[in-house]
Amino acid sequence: MPHIVTLNQETDTPARREYIGSVALTYLYDRSRDSQQAGGRGQDFIAFCGDDERLAFAVCDGVSQSFYGDLAARFLGEKLVRWLAELPFPDDAETFRAALSAQLAAWQPEAEALVAAQPIRPDLPPLLRDALMRKRENGSESMFLAALIDHRAGAFAACWMGDLRLRLFNAKGEELPLPEAHWETRQRWSSRFGAKNGAPQVLLMSLHSVARLTAHSDGFGSRSDMLKRFTLESLNALADELLSLPASDDLSLLDVALNSAPEQRASLETPVPQRMQGEPALCWQPVAGAEWYRVWLEGAGRAFTVDVETSESPTFLLKAPEGVYACRVQALSNHRAPSALSAAVHLEIAPAPEPDITRQAEPTRTKPVAVEKLVTAQASASAIGQPQAISQPKQDAPAVAEPFAWRLVTAIAAAISAGLATVWYFVHMR
Amino acid sequence: MPYTAVATSTTPVLIIYLLDISGSMSQMLGDKRRVEIVSDALQEIATEMVARSTKGELVAPRYRLAIYAYESQVHDVLGGIRTIDQFVRDGVPEFSPRGGTNTAAAFLAAENLLAQELPYIQTHPAPLICHMTDGEYQGDDPTPIVQRIMQMGTQDGNVLVENIFISDKILKQPVEDAFAWQGVLSEADLANDYARTLLRMSSPIPESYRLEMQEFGYNLQVGAPMLFPAQTRELIRMAFTMSGATPVA
Numbered sequence: 001m002p003h004i005v006t007l008n009q010e011t012d013t014p015a016r017r018e019y020i021g022s023v024a025l026t027y028l029y030d031r032s033r034d035s036q037q038a039g040g041r042g043q044d045f046i047a048f049c050g051d052d053e054r055l056a057f058a059v060c061d062g063v064s065q066s067f068y069g070d071l072a073a074r075f076l077g078e079k080l081v082r083w084l085a086e087l088p089f090p091d092d093a094e095t096f097r098a099a100l101s102a103q104l105a106a107w108q109p110e111a112e113a114l115v116a117a118q119p120i121r122p123d124l125p126p127l128l129r130d131a132l133m134r135k136r137e138n139g140s141e142s143m144f145l146a147a148l149i150d151h152r153a154g155a156f157a158a159c160w161m162g163d164l165r166l167r168l169f170n171a172k173g174e175e176l177p178l179p180e181a182h183w184e185t186r187q188r189w190s191s192r193f194g195a196k197n198g199a200p201q202v203l204l205m206s207l208h209s210v211a212r213l214t215a216h217s218d219g220f221g222s223r224s225d226m227l228k229r230f231t232l233e234s235l236n237a238l239a240d241e242l243l244s245l246p247a248s249d250d251l252s253l254l255d256v257a258l259n260s261a262p263e264q265r266a267s268l269e270t271p272v273p274q275r276m277q278g279e280p281a282l283c284w285q286p287v288a289g290a291e292w293y294r295v296w297l298e299g300a301g302r303a304f305t306v307d308v309e310t311s312e313s314p315t316f317l318l319k320a321p322e323g324v325y326a327c328r329v330q331a332l333s334n335h336r337a338p339s340a341l342s343a344a345v346h347l348e349i350a351p352a353p354e355p356d357i358t359r360q361a362e363p364t365r366t367k368p369v370a371v372e373k374l375v376t377a378q379a380s381a382s383a384i385g386q387p388q389a390i391s392q393p394k395q396d397a398p399a400v401a402e403p404f405a406w407r408l409v410t411a412i413a414a415a416i417s418a419g420l421a422t423v424w425y426f427v428h429m430r
Numbered sequence: 431m432p433y434t435a436v437a438t439s440t441t442p443v444l445i446i447y448l449l450d451i452s453g454s455m456s457q458m459l460g461d462k463r464r465v466e467i468v469s470d471a472l473q474e475i476a477t478e479m480v481a482r483s484t485k486g487e488l489v490a491p492r493y494r495l496a497i498y499a500y501e502s503q504v505h506d507v508l509g510g511i512r513t514i515d516q517f518v519r520d521g522v523p524e525f526s527p528r529g530g531t532n533t534a535a536a537f538l539a540a541e542n543l544l545a546q547e548l549p550y551i552q553t554h555p556a557p558l559i560c561h562m563t564d565g566e567y568q569g570d571d572p573t574p575i576v577q578r579i580m581q582m583g584t585q586d587g588n589v590l591v592e593n594i595f596i597s598d599k600i601l602k603q604p605v606e607d608a609f610a611w612q613g614v615l616s617e618a619d620l621a622n623d624y625a626r627t628l629l630r631m632s633s634p635i636p637e638s639y640r641l642e643m644q645e646f647g648y649n650l651q652v653g654a655p656m657l658f659p660a661q662t663r664e665l666i667r668m669a670f671t672m673s674g675a676t677p678v679a
Contacts, residue, residue, distance in 0.1 A: 131480035
């Protein structure tokens with residue numbers, strides 16, 4: 001089972017570069033300013049999976065107008081990468097399109113069930129709950145751009161729906177035209193309908209004249225020309241600039257530079273993780289030159305990765321469903337070859353204990369503000385005032401806690417009863 | 431290009447609702463009172479605005495709302511402008527019909543609010559006034575005030591004025607299918623003088639709004655006036671949908 005590397009949607013990932021075989025992979029993931037400020041998830045998603053011979057990747061742009069677009073983006077991105085990673089390189093575009101179309105249809109019921117199971121918190125305001133329920137009826141949607149680069153075949157196969165962009169550059173840095181490609185915002189994949197507004201677009205092409213492939217979301221907008229040539233620093237500066245604009249959107253970029261080698265060929269030292277006592281967590285000594293770490297996990301029927309920021313005492317706390325997970329740690333750097341994977345350390349997530357007590361749900365607002373019996377102000381047109389009598393919303397009153405005095409009286413009465421019972425016992429039973 | 435600025439949390443669009451709650455709004459339209467249908471429609475468009483502003487559970491303040499309910503007097507229902515995320519917490523108000531129809535006072539209130547706000551929202555989408563009434567004004571003619579308002583604006587365009595007329599006497603030919611209706615095509619379509627007055631008080635629909643309406647399945651003609659005959663619930667829903675059709679990011 002191939003491990004799929006995914007970028008966390010809950011945080012931002014600055015521009016990073018890593019090396020997989022002869023390929024340099026550069027990526028960046030920034031949530032929109034709204035999401036950053038509110039601590040929300042990004043709606044985009046990046047995933048990849050590769051070795052010396054093949055690289056599969058997906059960049060997805062969840063539709064924010066749909067129900068939890070990040071959900072469809074993550075679901076579809078992982079499915080696409082896993083499928084492409086194991087796909088024999090297609091013979092022709094139509095075969096590829098047909099196979100992809102079949103997969104997009106096959107994944108729909110599973111996604112529909114996921115969407116149906118996604119809880120809508122009962123304590124949300126009624127208007128927001130209504131809006132989310134309306135969105136859920138229409139499902140979760142995402143645009144996507146995915147590709148398989150096969151070095152043995154000397155070719156790549158790309159597919160997409162929506163307005164994410166695939167751009168190709170030759171060794172001179174000149175952009176190669178893609179005259180047959182169409183990027184249509186209306187096209188997307190839906191948890192309710194599968195492929196929506198047409199068949200997926202596909203492209204099969206030799207790697208002969210291609211030096212770089214760049215996939216990016218529409219968040220780069222009119223500044224996408226800046227992606228023709230970039231450094232990690234210029235990418236971060238561009239992201240900062242775009243995030244300051246009023247229409248700030250999620251930004252995701254994945255760039256594949258073929259036939260690349262790190263500045264320093266020597267690999268990083270391999271981390272030596274140890275299990276921490278009392279919790280499903282690992283710690284290890286920092287590796288010199290490491291700029292981040294990746295934990296490779298396998299267990300409970302899944303193989304996945306989690307990236308960990310560097311620190312003076314790197315740690316990783318496993319958050320996953322119940323099961324035993326084999327964990328290996330790798331050190332990575334923008335400028336050096338990654339380390340080998342560490343030996344596996346096993347972590348176990350125990351079944352969640354049954355709760356000792358059950359708590360009553362918080363009462364929810366049930367009634368909007370009513371504007372009734374408006375008391376009129378002055379009779380002039382400019383006399384605008386707030387209504388002087390606004391009936392207050394009716395709420396289901398939560399159970400009132402017993403006051404302290406009442407509890408005291410109850411306790412004294414109980415003590416007196418016990419005393420009387422004792423006296424009665426000594427009088428009558430002896 | 432006018433009316434292309436998108437509503438974002440840093441450049442929200444200001445929408446002012448002027449809602450006639452005069453005594454006649456207690457009359458029935460179908461099986462419900464007119465005022466209840468308006469509350470339902472307001473609930474519906476508020477839900478749609480919330481949906482358009484929501485990523486996950488996060489409601490971005492892309493819309494700023496003011497609601498003036500008017501009869502003989504004008505009442506600031508929300509106590510000023512509220513962002514859509516604040517509106518979500520408070521819920522949709524309900525209205526109790528009474529009194530006359532001082533339309534001019536309502537538009538004057540909107541003009542005053544715009545005069546205060548416009549200096550600070552020049553880079554935002556053009557504000558929109560959504561006026562809903564079921565009868566002819568009493569007192570001063572609102573037309574001069576509306577014409578002044580239509581000359582105000584932001585860099586995105588002049589203030590848009592939409593009129594919703596709850597009446598079955600506005601059009602000579604009733605609208606049978608709200609989704610197929612192309613809008614008021616000429617004055618000759620209108621059946622009475624007050625409808626013609628409202629036509630002059632209505633902005634032409636910007637192309638960006640028309641395209642957004644297409645996303646909802648409506649088929650309005652290019653440049654149709656923002657004047658809607660609210661003969662049925664479907665048409666009222668359509669008209670309120672227009673009020674939330676500012677392009678969003």
